Every structure is written in structure tokens, then in C-alpha cells.
Amino acid sequence: MTSAMLETRGLCKNFGALEVSREVNFRLERGARHALIGPNGAGKTTFINLLTGVLLPSRGSVVLEGEDVTALAQAKRVKRGIARTFQINQLFRGLTVLENVCIAVAERLGVGGTMLRPAGRRADVIEQASRLIEMLKLGGDAGRRIVELPYGRQRLVEIAIALGLNPRVLLLDEPAAGIPSAESHILLDAIATLPKEIAVLIIEHDMDLVFRFAERITVLVSGAILAEGTPAEIAANREVRAVYLGSALDA
Amino acid sequence: MTAARQLAERHRFRWWELLPWIAGIAVFFAFPNYLSFGTQVLITILFALSLDLVLGYAGIVTLGHAAFFGVGAYTVGMMAMHWGWNEPLSGLVAAALVAGAIGLASGWVLLRTQGLTLLMLTLCTMTLLEQAANMGAAWTGGFDGMPGLSFGKILGLFGFDALYFRSQYLYVLAVLFFCFVIVRMLVYSSFGQSLTGIRENLLRMHAVGAPVRARQVLAYTVSAALAGVAGALFTQANGYVNLAVLGLERAAGVLIVLILGGYGRLYGAFVGAIAYMVLEHLLAKAYPTAWQLGIGLTLMAVALYARNGILGLGDALRRRLGAGGTR
């Protein structure tokens, strides 16, 4: 079996007596379009935090393309190619959209720490950032500060930053959360046009989005994987229907 | 694309950036009797500028920055008193190196903490140095400090003028200009941009792969070195150094100056220092307690309403009038 792009082996996380992740064995294949669903409190965001290094596991390992990254800090994992968006926007609110994305691109290009050259002279950084912004249809807002943007657009900036890191693995934590339905199509387009080589994992509650986007779905309940398979398999799975989908589909 | 253009042009010198320096030189000719006061203002500007780098840009809240000012001041003083080394420019370099080294050591260790613990530790470090200076009277002159220091000629040509402060003023102005150019360059570089990122959203900076702590320590070190230069200028220009260069009063004072002018903007230090010291000069001598009351009330008001200081109010006003503010 070829090595997955990203996988976890026996991943566990406890907070005191509370088990938040239980023996999670998860595979994210190359170029995957994978969704992680589950009821609130199932531990989905915790799982992302474990994957990205915000949290360290109590047991188990995280392996990126065959390399064990469990001990690496968040910033180092980003350098290895894992990028994420947060459930609640984590942006540089006082800066403009362009500046936000430029910071990410500059770090990726390794020039984030240069002290002598003005940031404005980095034409490559500005150009790549501009391209990303255009791609997400944010071009008109490039010069506006984050605090001035509607929440939905801010969410797109969040994705732009993640893409600016040129990741091999992209983890999107509830990207549609907070976006009014009128604007959600921009998000859907953005996700649909993500480069094919990137392995994408989405956490979502919006079943529409999940079933339209995902080629593979994993269901997480109480910190453990309940079921995994193609969208059709998951939709037909009686256990899943009972625990989670039933309420969502009937509603 | 205009946004990209704006970003690419941001670091270019604008014509009005010459004004402060022209004004500085004009003061030399227009107010020959106030050059001693003017020199103190210039030194405060440099000190506030150094604090802006670490507080306004990197977002590190420190109440102990006077530690580095004091280290620089005492370095120059001790070199003059104990080794007879009183060449000014090399004194500045020495002060920068020593203060920078202490900044590096303390920053590397302190910046592992954050929030209240960090604040407390910066205070602790400064108070510690103050106590050490008090104790080591053989070296530092203890409580009375080292009065009556004299320094050699700048570049071998210009002697210090104890009465009218003529050469001191121009000397400090020149050093301030040099240091300002350095700070300006740092602020507009990618490094400076990343400091702003660290200040605005620490979590995000980690999540874009930035080596956050290394950047913070670097900013802290450079800032310490600059504060050390300001302290050294203090000793050289005034011809004495004592415990007042360290301690909470000096640290709180520079913080007030920066907040008043507006932090995180290059020129906040200028505006704040001039405003504060002019007001202090006019009011504090006559009514010291009322001055303290006024400063206290101003600080409370600023914290509640005008977080960005005078320049921030200016920005808000401009935005109101439709011109659109820039940072």
C-alpha cells in the first residue's frame, strides 16, 4: 500500500480523565477530497489541532508522507507542508487583505525575516499574494483592512493565507461557518478549484457542502472513528444515520 | 493593482519626513538658550523609538525597558570613570553592545513566558539591575551615581559644551537620525512586517510557519541596543549618571511618552516626546503633584478612549473628514 500523504497511528489525547481522541487511525491520501464529520464535541477540531501540532498527543503518532512529525512544533510542520484554516478566523485584523497574504507568502519563501530590504521591494511576494487574492475573487478588497470586511470575505482570506503557504496538505476547519448562504457559492467555487495535488481535509456541518465536495468521508464520534467510506456508503450506514446524519437529513 | 502598488511604495520617503529634521536644525538656530532641554527631548525620542520597536511593533509589553537605558548610561560612565576611556563614538558602540547583549540574554530567557508573567519579569529584571547598581557603589557610585564626568571631543573636533549644549545637541541629533534610519528600515522590512503579525495575531504567525520566538528575541535585542545608545547619550551629554536612569519612574515615563504620541507608528515617539516634555517643562516644575494627577488622568483616559495616542486621534479625525488614514 502506498504511503498516505498524512496519517495518524493510534492517536490519543487526554485532558486529565477526559479522553478527547481515542485510538484514531486515519489516512489522508494524496490529492484527497476528504471530509470529517461528526456531532458537536466529537473532537474534530482537537483532531486538527493534533495534526497541526497545536496540541501534542498523549499517545500515538502523526506521519506526513512517511515522516514522523509527532514531535515537531506547529511552525515546523507548516514548513513541511501542512496548512490549516481556523474555525474562528485568525487573521491580522488591522492589516489589509494583501498584507495578510503577503506575510504568509513571505514566510513560505523564507524571506519573512529579512531586515534590510523593504517588504515593498519583494515583487515576487506581492505578485504571488495578488494572484491568490484574485483567484479567490477578493481582488477588489485587496487594499481593505480585515476589520472592514464582511465575515464571509474574511473567511476567504483565511483560505488565501493557507494557500499562500503552498501546502501539500490543507486542513479546513468549518470553512462555511458564519458565511451567509448568499455568499457561500464563492466558497464552494474556491474549494472546487483547489489544485488537484493538494490533499484536502474539511471539517464541516453543512451536509450539502460535504456531499458535494467529498470523495471520502470519515465520521468521528466521541473522539473515535465510527465509520469511513464513500459518501454513498456513509449515507447508507445505519449507525451513522442513527447517531448523526439522521437528524441532519430529516431536519 | 492599486493595493499592490500601495504596498510596494510604502517604504518610499515622503517629503514631509524631512520636516522633523529640518525643525531639529531650525531649533538649533532659533532657540540657542534651550539646547540643553532640546537635547533631553532628542534623547527621549530615541529611547521612545526603541520602546516602539519592541512594544508598538512586536507587541511585547514591558515595564522594564529602562534597564537597557541604564545599562548603556552606566557603561559609558564606568568606562570614563574607571578606565579613563571617554571617546564618545566608541562609547556609544560599547553601550549598544553591552545593552544588546543583556537584551539578548534576558529576552531569550524571558520571552519564553507571556502576559502577566512576562510583564512581571521585565519589571523584576530592571529592579534587579537597579539594586545591583545601588549595591555596587565602588563601580557605579551607588545612590549618588557618578557626577562630573567629562568626555572627549567628538571625532576629535567638537568639544562638549557644558554651558550651552551646542555640540551635544547636534551630536545627539545626528545619532538620532542615524538610529532612526535603522529603525525605519527595520519597520518597513519583511522582518518588521512579521513583527506586526506577531503583535496582531500570535497564533496565526505560528500557523504560517514563522519562527516567532526568534523574531521576538531579535526585536528585543535590537531595541535594547538602541535604548542603550540613548542611555549612553544621556551620560555623555549631561556629564553624569545616577540611579534615576534605571527604575520605574524612567520606564513608566518612556511608556507614557510613547502611548501619548501613538505606538506602532514611527513618528509617535517624536510627537509624544515633544508633547510630554514641553508640557512637563511648563507644568511639572510649578505644580509637581498636579502634574502627576494630570498624567494619571490622561493615562486612564487614553486607555479607555484614545488607545492610539495623538497620532491615532489625528488618523481618526482624518478618516472622519474623508481623507482616509494610512498606516
Next chain:
Amino acid sequence: MDPVSILLGGLASGMVLFIVSVGLSVTMGLMGFVNLAHGGFAMLGGYAIVLVMRHWGLGFLPALALAFVAVAAFSVVLERLLYARLYRASELDQVLFTIGLVFVMTATVTLSIGPETQVVQLPDWLRGQTDLGFIKYRTYSLALIAAGTALVIALWLGFERTRFGARIRAAVDNRRMAQSLGVDVGRLFAVTFAIGSGLAAVGGGLGAEILGLDPNYPLRYLVYFLIVVSVGGLGRVAGVFYAALLIGVLDFVLKIYFPKGGTLFIYVLALLLLLWRPQGLFGKRGA
């Protein structure tokens, strides 16, 4: 000086530090608010006691009670009107506000009363010495030790045995969870702030003989109170207690043997300790 006397002297100092700082520790642990003006309440309390005893002829104990109530009430007004607006604000804003408040308090006291050091007239029953059998020691210091011990026991009982105390402990441990469980954190904080400031006021008066009482009191002891609170661990009464005693004894000893700057040692110690354990001796990790 013999060891027992030194120990007692140090403990007395430590008790004063404890009484003043315990309020600061709990409020900082509860709200995460950097209140650099806490020493100001101690000062105000001290001054209130002096004035009330001098001009209204009140006894020492009634004066203490009055100071507690008056400063507590005053602090609640400040808290509701001003402090509350900064709970979500940045650390810098909180620092600025509270430093400004200290300046205002200091200046107001100087303007209305004067810059001289004030002396608290101890009642007769606190003067002189008491014979404990194995040693004769200053009654005042012994009373301080007794008062501090009584306070820590009372606080411990309050925290461990009452629902109010349980709510405080929950909120210190995890504010959001406490709120989602229905705890009115805002009101909790106002009451805690009041009690803490009131205790500081009492400490300011009780400790006037040891720490002095003049307008510069809050700034002079700012770092000390912060050290006691940080070393003890935010929100931990037991922690503050031990830290205060430790520092009190150390300070007392150092003042005797290294009068010229022995306190340097305390700063170094605090620095090293907090670098090793940023959460203090008793605090929780990842605070």
C-alpha cells in the same frame, strides 16, 4: 538577633504582605486583569485608618473595620464604572489604566493630606511585648501573625466550604466553563474585587509600622506585591500565603545582614523561580 526573633519578625512582615496581596492574587487569577493599582487600595486604607483615628477618635479595631468597608465600597464603584470596560482590552491598556490610577491616587493623597509619612497610632494593648514562655516578643508582631493566620484559615474555609468559594475556584480554573454552567462571573468578580481591596486596605493600615505609609507606597511596593502574587500562583490563596511568608522572612533576614541591597537576592530568586515555573509555586499550568 536570635533565630526565633528573626523568624517571628519575618513572619510578621510576611503576614502583612499576605493580607495586602491575597486580594490581588484572587482577582488576577479570576479575571486575568493586570491590576497594578492594587497597592493604591492598601494605601487608601492606611490613610483612612489614620484619619479616622485622628479626627473622629475611633479606636483601632473600629477604624480597621471602617477602612475595610469604605475601601471595598469605593473599589466596587471603580470596578463597575471603569475597570469593567477594560476586561476585554489588551494587556497594555490594562497596564496603562491601572498605572494612571495609581498616579491619580498618589497625587490626590499628596494634595489633600501631604507627602509626609503617616504613623498609625497603635492601641495600648498592641504595644509592648508579650511573654510567650520561651520568648518575649513585640505584641504587635505577634498580633500580625495571629491575624494573618486567622485570615488564611477563614479564607480557606470560605473557599472550600461555601458555594461562593466553590464558584470562585471554578471560575479561576476555567472561566468559560464556569460561565456556561451558569456562574455570574461579573458579579462574582465585583464581590471578590471588593473583598480583596478591603483586605488590602486593612493590610495597609495594619502594616503601616512595617511597610510605612506615604503617598509613594503603591509604586514603591508594586514589584514586591507582583512578585508575591506571581510566585504564589495566581488565584491560589495557599500559594500567596506561603509565598508571602517566604518573601517576608527572606526580606527581613536580608535587611539585617545585607542592608545595602540584599533585596537584590529576592529579585534574582523570583526571576529564577518564575523562569523555572512560570505559573508560580502553586499555580496551574498553561494559565
